[in-house]
Amino acid sequence: MRIGVISALYPPTAIGGAEIMAQQLVDGLRSQGLDVFVLTLQAPQAPMADEPHIHRVPLQNIYWPYERGQKSPSSLRRLIWHALDTSNPWMTQQVRRWALEKKLDIVNTHNLQGFSTGIWPGLQTLNLPIVHVLHDFSLLCPRTVLYKNGRVCGLHERRCTECRWLTAPRANHTASVSAVVGVSQFILQLHREHGLFRQAQGQVIYNALNPQKSHHQTATRSRIGPLRLGFLGRLDQAKGLDVLLAAAEILRLKGLPIQWVLAGKGPSQDIERWQMQYPLLDLQWRGHIDPDTLWPDVDALVFPSNSYEALGNVILEAAASAKASIASRHGGGVELIEEGLTGAFFEPGNPEDLAKVIWALEQDPERWQNMGLHARQKAQAFTSQRRLSQFTDLFKDVLHAHRT
Template sequence: MKLLFLNSFYPPHVGGGAELILQRSVEGFQQRGHDVAVLVTGPEQGVHEETVNDVRVYRAGLKNFYWPLTQQRPGPLARFGWHFRDQYNSAMRPPLRQVLQREKPDLVVCHNLSGWSVAAWDEIRASGVPIVQVLHDMYLLCPKNTLFKKGQSCQKLCGSCAALRRPHAEQSAKVDAVVGVSRYLLDTIVNKGYFGGVPRQVIHNASLIAGSNGETSTPSPEGVVRFGYMGTLSENKGVGWLIEQFQRLSLNATLTIAGKGQLDYETQLKAMADPHKVSFVGYQKPEDFYRNIDVFVAPSLWAEPFGMVAVEACAFQKPVIATRMGGLPEIVRDGVNGLLCNADDRDSLGRALQCLHDDAELRQRLSLLSRTAVADLLSMDTMLDQYQALFEDVLGKAQHGAAKQLHVPHTQLSN
């Protein structure tokens, strides 16, 4: 197959985990003998071609008010203007058309559309090439991708989201297949009226980290239970909630927080934390981080589309405490490889922390089962097999449809 992958960014430009999983996927398909290319937005105007790990990568200058990966956060007016233009950014159609004409792909696989907007679907459809859309986040419902506002997940679309996404549901019927990286994500978007009549499939992301069998863990001090969090330090990730609940309890335990966030929020978190029990360690290599914790905590206050960090923790044989939200329950099974708590019950996180602190036998049992519970999510080949089967099915249907259009019955000719 000749495949063109469309996304917002591609390494070395990285906005999140979607870029990393895309890179591994693209390189995996190339290693399988497929002809692959990638088209993403870039900070410089024009279309520039380069090679990244032997993969052709086109970067098209983003035609919007600013480049999203800028160091300084733009003001609210600029952000609104950016999202307003991103409703349907027709200015991004010509560079897409240029690459489509050059590459002549059999299939276009769209990932994150931010920057391209749903105008990409129209341009690809006009070229006659079938489309597979892969959903990584809530972009089609919420310009900020999160459906999170005022400290909690949105139960319905606010006025601005509804206005900026009004035509998108109808336009989504133009794709030939849609993939959600979790059942929760796919169902949430489909239930809002998207992808009517379009074949749908869930294909979970595969972990980029192999993990370990636990033999490299550093022994903890006598009786001390080491809890840990790794990820973005932001309100929607629930880090403040975790610190508050951890410090409310009388535990012989430590809490290690790895990751970075906006400076003002990091300062706020550090101000509320007891430095004798809570340590902030910045960016860490996963193998170093997991070696020095006993229990991983994913206290998300928003509905994580999937929650790959929970998979990675299990890959290192760490039991996970996670909220019963979004795609996390598809990874963490209560009483099997971790414990689930509820974001709307503030003390449920504290009860889970206390439970795994007090019950060493339960901790050990969950740890032993954790890697096995996510075994299917640790194989890149399994994920690529699922995508390849889907791509072949879409192409087969497209070719069959084209053949039917070319065949004109004799009775029609005589009329």
């Protein structure tokens, strides 16, 4: 079986978990002796030579969208970029040439911003079955997050006009896909509610822990002094930092001392505004850090996302280090937590409810550690080997169905 894997970004050019999960799958498939070939975009700022199984192609669009810290393009340039990305004929030609050269049997696609979903009909003309993995909401929202003007959108049929117009061709392109994988039941169901992948075989395959990181030791913290809660993610409103800080202020006024460890990057003006708004909170702003350095310093994770999350890998990472999670009750993260056993939920966007949940749990401090131990036990099932086995079986099933 000759497998082609297409991902807009691929390590070392990577900005998130989707690229890491794609690489983890490729490495696993190759370890089984399968012929696997990767097609990804070539970053113009840091060109890299091809590896034997990795081919990098230049992006044929009006700008490179993945440079962190670059000045935001104008609204008109962004509109042109997204319009072209709905069905990019130049990228489709490159993909077809690569697929023919490698003599592929099946194609596995991941995030495709830059390639465009127009490559799916192009691959279908070559009689190639396609398995797509849903890592985010880019097929429904050009911003990929289904969050606009301080609120979520996209539940059921409600999406803004811009999203519906720019992504309409993508829904039609999904008819060329043989099977679709959701990293959670939530993301798979949401896409089908909007009419995508209705003819494709569907399956949920959860992300896996990185086997190269050591999660064998429980990241215990001696509970001396106040409760210490952690946040890891982008420091912005979509991730719920405003809700977390408002809840922290409520708890401070109630007399519950908490130290907050906030890790991640975000707009400097927002961080400065929050620091001025909450001067009496005990906040540690740690910036971008290795997640493994956070877990020994906190008693639990707070995952307060206002926007939908495809899954919430940070919940899984925290659980692997014996840390319970308190999460907003929506999105894919809900599927990683057993309420009362490995964590707790609060109503999204409601700081009063978040404060209430934390207050109730702190009345029995031993519950934090007990939930963390249960979370760690649950996390042991999310292995890369199990994920690899599920994908391998799916590829075989799709290829067999396609041939017969």
